[in-house]
Structure formats: C-alpha cells, structure tokens
Amino acid sequence: MGREESRAERLRQQYYIERMRDAVLEETAETGRAPTYYIETLGCQMNAKDSEKLAGILDEIGYVPASLEDTADFVLYNTCTVRENANLKVYGHLGHLNSVRKKSNPGMKIAVCGCMMQEPDEVQTVREKYPFVNIVFGTHNIFKLAELMYRMRTEDRMVIDVWEGTDEIIEDLPAIRKYPFKSGVNIMYGCNNFCSYCIVPYVRGRERSRDRADILSEIRALAEDGVVEVMLLGQNVNSYGKTLDPPVSFPELLRDIEQIDGIERIRFMTSHPKDLSPELIDVLASSRKICNHFHLPLQSGSDRILKAMNRHYTKEKYLQIAGELRARVPGIAVTTDIIVGFPGETEEDFLETMDVVERVRFESAFTFIYSPRTGTPAAKMENPVPEEVVKDRFNRLLARVQQIGQEESGRDEGRVLPVLVETVNHQDSRMVTGRLTNNTVVHLYGDASLIGKIVPVRLRESKGFYYIGELCRREGQAG
C-alpha cells in the first residue's frame, strides 16, 4: 500500500473516530460521566507501543482511563503469544471479567487484540468459549479500533477482524505516551528471519519499514514535546530500510536522528547479529547520543544448534562482533538472550554457550528454558532434552551470568556520569531512580522535580546491579 492509500485509510479512520466521539458525547450527557477504558498490555515493547496508540484512539473518542479494570466500561487485552502458556493467562483474565460483568458491571465491553489473536485456533477458542467478548482483532490493524468499536455498537454480534498479513503502515495515529520524557518509536514491523523456535514472524508478518521522513518527523515532534530519549523499535532493527525504495540503511537513519535537537539519548532494540554491519559500529563509536548499551541475542554458542535455530551466524561471528563493540564503544554494556534446552542440545553444545558467556562477559542476560511453540518448525523437532538436564544447565548458566554481571557492574563506582531520572523511588520516596546510558539503574536522593532531566551523578556505591549515587552540586543547588 502506498502513502496515498495509507493517508486515505487514516482519513477513513478519522471518520469513525468522529462518529464514536458523537456517540460518547451523547452518552456522557445522559450519564454525567465520560466512559472509561482499561488496557492490559502483555509482552514486548512493540506491544507497549501499540497500546499507547490504542489509548490515543480511545482518548480521541472521548474515553478516559479507568483506575481499576473491574470498573472500566471498555477493557482491552493486548496479548502476547511468544510462550505457549501466555494464552492461558489471558483466558483466566477473560473468565474473571465475565464474572465481574455478571456481578457488578453489566455494561462492560471487552476486546482482545495482539499476537495471540493472529492465531486462528485462539480466535476460534474465543468465539466458542468466550462469546461475551465483543471485539477481536490482531496486530496488523490496531489503527481500526474506532471503526471496530463503531461496529460493536451497530452490530449485535462479536466483531472479529483479524488480518493474515499486511504491507500497510498507517501513520499519524494518536498516542498516549507512558512517559513524558522518553518514547518508543516504531521504525519497522514484522520479521523475515524465521528462527525455528519463534512464533513472531507468523503473528507480526513480513518486514516493512516506515519511511525515513515519517520517523524523523515523529521524533522531531517528540523532541518539541519534551522527549529527550527515544527507543527505536523493531523485531530486527538491523534490517531497517531494506523494503524501502530506494533502500535506506539503519546506520543512515541513526545519523539523521543524531541531528535532531532536543533528543539527548538514542536507544534501539532488537538487533540480529546476522545483519549487523561494520558501518553500524562506526556510527555507534562516533555518536554523542546513541547509548552505550547493546542488546545482542546470542541464543546459543553452538554452531550446530545455531543452524538448527536458523540463526544464520556462527559462534566466531558473534564473538567477533561482540569484541568489536567492546573495543570501539567506550564503557559499552552488552546484554543478550540465551535459550537452554533446545531440541538435541548436548553437554558439548551447552559448554559452547558457556564459553561465549566467559569470553563476552555480558553485563546481563535474559535466560530462557526452551519451550516448544506450536506452529514453529522447532516444535516438531525430535530429541527433547530431559527436564532435569535442562534445569541443571539453566541453573549453571544463570549462576555464572549473574556472577559475571555482578563483577562487571561496579566498574564505574566513584565516577560522575549522566543519569536520566525516571521516577520517584518505589521503596524510599526521598529518593529518585534513573538510568545511565549503559542502562544501569541508579538511585539517588532527590525529588520529583528531577524526573525527565539528565543530571550529573557521582556513583557512590555499587550494589550489584544498581548504584547508589549523589547528585553533583552544580545541578542540586536551589536558586
């Protein structure tokens, strides 16, 4: 779909936003209060960003956030399906909502969207076992929420609108940001990598990149609106721009974003080692704004398992990249994802993974026990690893990763480094909490007036995975 059609679709949705707004105004006049909404977001940062857009549409229609799920007039579940049992959690919630509806909130409307609804079996389950759900849609058409709510009000049946795939990108959707000073920015959607254990390509579709101009104008608007940090989002940001005509490379896009005034910090995820270009490391090494935190999923250190996972890189390639990052980007934190217990994994394979852990010394790692995901090639693979063996390997890996993380974490103790203050501390309201550019958490004494500011902090003491810091005088003095 070209820009013209995308713009026409955006206008078409604006028509439904206005129809819904009229209906809500009428309703508000009758009831004396605006209808409320509650969004439950499961899964990754892509889902969190989608939920900000869904909240933006509801806000444009005239809904206001509900304080509690059970009292909301409209409840929306934005689902994840990466793990087999993620679905069970959603069904549990729907069961709870149905009893709430019956007991205390008969007018409640319920919608389910996101990755789980991209699976036909799950849509069938909702249709048959949860007939009280009002709207079902997927990941490709979240921009249609107002239209689907309009249909919910005009059609006396469950509204189901799930697209198998799309080449559409609808721009300029309203969004309600979770944080005033930082924001996720989608740069691309979908994934073409088909790692054999992963369901994402089946539920998020084929890769499609947003136009560079649209991304830059969104980030300029965010900067004008007080955002100092952006997180560029994509399943595989390193292949950004391949579908554009003419193609644009991810490093080129980063260079453009670097020029935008007001943006002080640039983060991005997720990178795939197979598409990581030397040019990207050049940009990282010369940038003043790109944060020195690089999340680079390894998954396994064994070439045999990497092949079975369809990851398209080798242990040596991964080590070479990690080595290059450490050599060229000062103080960089390299974090990763590792799967233990992939079908056919031997002790030798596992020791290859442990060898990478020893040599890269990750600042932290997300470690997962392999869980077969119906619909993926790996789910059909023979030779499952016995549970007790997997558990043993998982515990050995976790212990070593945490130990290394601890050893690496204190290296900046005593230094003065910039911290973006994000919240008042949850444990001690006399303190605030923020992050270094390498994503390490810092707690320091200070009040809410520091939130959203990048301040110089002396890192007094390392406490393992975070620091206790002290605001440097220059910033702390009143008047």
Ligand code: SF4
């Ligand atoms: S790169 Fe692989 S693991 Fe990541 S989303 Fe794509 S298929 Fe899944």
